[in-house]
Amino acid sequence: MLTNWFAQPAGNRSSVDEGKIDNDDDTQVMEPDQGNVLSHIISQLRPGADLSRVVLPTFILEPRSMLERITNFMCHPEMLLHIPTIDDPTERFVSVVKFYLSGWHIRPPGVKKPLNPILGEIFSCYWDLEDNKRAYYISEQTSHHPPKSSYFYMAPHHHIRIDGTLKPRSRFLGNSAASLMEGIAFLSILNRGSNKAKGEQYILTQPNMYARGILFGKMKYELGDHSFVRCPELDLTADIDFKTKGWVGGTYNAIGGVIKRESTGEVLYELSGLWSEEMFIKDMRTGQREMFFDAHKAKPSPPLSRPISEQEERESQRLWEKTAKAVKERNHELATDEKTKIEDRQREEAALRAQENIEWVPRLFRAVRSGPGEPEEGEESLEWIINANMYV
Structure with a gap:
């Protein structure tokens, strides 16, 4: 039962290297047979096509669900x-921005895509903190078409709460595949701010993810485009540019950005460096530049979860256990079979609901028309927040 979400840990689950991985953790050389399979799939598409309905080969899959992968964002509690x-x-x-930038270096080697969660899938975990307290995470796939992963993080003794919905959209771009990471997270500092109920709130978006060179040669993972951290109450915003490498010049994994007063545009700090290595911050008032975050020295704290034997059927690790095991063992035929079984069952459930005119309702989250803070232009006003009755 979900009342036992945060029991004893199941141990860490690690990713497996697939194909030939260069010394660069973001690069993967395709084996000839793998390249042929991928090229066959891609040859059926056109630039701009939606990849969400395309069955991708299992050798590019990470052996965990997107609901679990989101926890990378919380793996630096320090x-x-x-x-x-x-x-x-x-x-x-500035410290919120530093936390925001700290999780991007956590990724499997090579170019990997997490498993697409099925509707109603749930993942929960927790962190044992240094002060003998705990932080908790719970997530649910609240929509399948379009895909929406809703999540909730709480460190109750530290006055920290995060509510978010991730809405990835996949696109084929010729020699690249893009995951456009739409959605917003709201980080709340509950002991600060003028609103005692909601606390001081920070609005965060994500960079997009790109797999380059998918037709031949080396596949390369990149983060790209603008994201932001905003706190309207403090009149502060961080505009962060995850820079993709150009055809001529440039470097991989670079970032640039500024922290500024939103009302006046006054730049207080500049950000630079590599999100996978060292990042720096420069105080524009003093000219002093210093290390902001060093991924080489950082030690992520992976989350803990209950043993799979104690999990419900639709909890991520139990649901995808056979698929994940086959992916790790590079048994791609078995991985495809196990993955297809789950996806076929989801289609059958959807057809039955349509036949009986039953509307699916999320178990742990509820839809709201106005989230904490106003959405940017082009963002949906509909978000998902944790159902308070389930959290108590």
């Missing part, structure tokens, strides 16, 4: 949990 104790508002905002 960057997050002290923030509510910071009295200076600008320093507090």
